[in-house]
Amino acid sequence: MSIRTRFAPSPTGYLHIGGVRTALFNWLFARRLGGQFILRIDDTDTERNRSEALQPILDGFRWLGIQWDEGPEVGGPYGPYFQSQRLESYKAAAMKLLEGGHAYPDYMTKEEQDAERKAAEAAKKPYIHRGPHRESSTAECVRLYREKPTTLRFKVPTRRDSIVEDLICGQCVQKTDLIGDPVILRANGSPLYNFASVIDDIAFEITHVVRAREHLANTYTQVLFWEALGAPMPKFGHIPVVNEPAPKPGAKYAPGVKPPNKNKKLSKRDMAKFVTPEIKAQLNAIGWTDEQIAARDDLNPATVAFYRELGYLPEGLINYLGRLGWSLDDKTEFMTVKDMIANFSLERVTDSAASFDPEKLYWLAGEHMKQLPIEQKIVGCVPFLVKAKLVTDPLDAATSTRLHRVVEAMGDRLKLFSDILLYAPPFLKADPDYHPEAVENVLKKPGNAELLREVAKVLSACEPFDTATTEKAVIDFANARGIKPGPLNQPMRVAVTGVSRGPGVFETLAIFGKDEVLRRIELALVQI
């Protein structure tokens, strides 16, 4: 039998990092074993415009390269894949349980039940709900329900254990006497999540239910559904949750802002607090205004959209999330999706919750960027340059050549696509913007003006005007003058680019070409 896993998001309008990790494990597991990964949409309780709220989730998965074999937009033989379109099947299953003596109508109102619950709490006793008709005959229950439909409850068997065989947690046991009879159908006929989920898993022939640890407690109830329905039990894997980052030692937080808590589950709502001044500055630097940031409530470090907007490589995010709670061995950190698919196993998923570390994610994103062919780096960078109005898309031939050389010269300095804005602007503007600090600290240093004039002469004699030739010429010049060549680098860099940071200085000169370099040195001399 083929392996079938699933991920069941609610259409919330954003794709949460923790959810992606769960989906990723499901996907990797299915791919590893040659099975199918299904996307099911849990939309029974949503008032919102579903397609609008669903789209960001599908976009996110597509961007990450997590393809679903069945589900929205791709369909599949077990459809529909929206719970809102499967309501009849839940009712039918509930009727089957009713007629099989596994369910009973419960006319107790919510208020009455709340009162019982409170009384139990006051008595410091667990509240285990058992409805009055629990002991009525099956025929009587069916008759009552037909006559006067109401809330339908599952009859939890007594005096035994509910056992969950979990691939990650091992065998987990709960006494059924501690499980209250759960509502499976509301009076209006709509199902509850815990029940609908099982009916779908049966209908979709899910073989492995891999989901967050917080569902483990639900599972004791759910396995009873599977039993009562006589359906084959899937295997379970309850993966530990993803927690908030640990606060940086010595980090300061604005008054009223709670620091992150590494013991707390990473949630989108709470993560809004991590749109710190630093994060905001990061977004500002790539062209987002404060108003735009405020308008995009999914633009925070708990969502996939955030990393996409900042130009993270999806491969880096996949690698990071895959390593969060799972490891291949004692040293492997860098992995391609292929590596992960070839090696993933639930046995090697950790037992304990892991806290999300944005810095390690950043590092891994950079490691993956190193591997990316230059043409693809350029493709990824262009949107950021367009947004910054430094280029227009499509690029003209001259800009395209220039950009290629800039990205090449940047080398490993490019970790995120948005990093292009840290280095490329001086190369794409007609004239250098001389940074006052650079002018002050470098150009105006005594003697540098004279040196620049001499270097200009040396450079003007270079033929061809490439990295090796200019470098040799400058070193020869320094040797002839009896000075060290190193100190000439910064004056040259600032003269030509206006800033004191950039790729190697001789690469920089080569990108501009002789005439432009000489012209820019003249401009620089005027600054002094």
Next chain:
RNA sequence: GGCCCUGUCGUCUAGCGGUUAGGACACAGCCCUUUCAAGGCUGCGACACGGGUUCGAUUCCCGUCAGGGUCACCA
């Protein structure tokens, strides 16, 4: 509160009775480079605590403590 789950450097993790407790991120220093990255080297830094079992416990058992989850007509 009941029940369930979890506890190795700040963080992610390796370990599955005998290891100088390994790797990675971060941090610090040095080298390279008078930029910034990358790279190389070095350092800092952990088995929550207390009992057992054992010749020997990070590892197995029990307890304590701590954290989390769940006890819904939410998903």
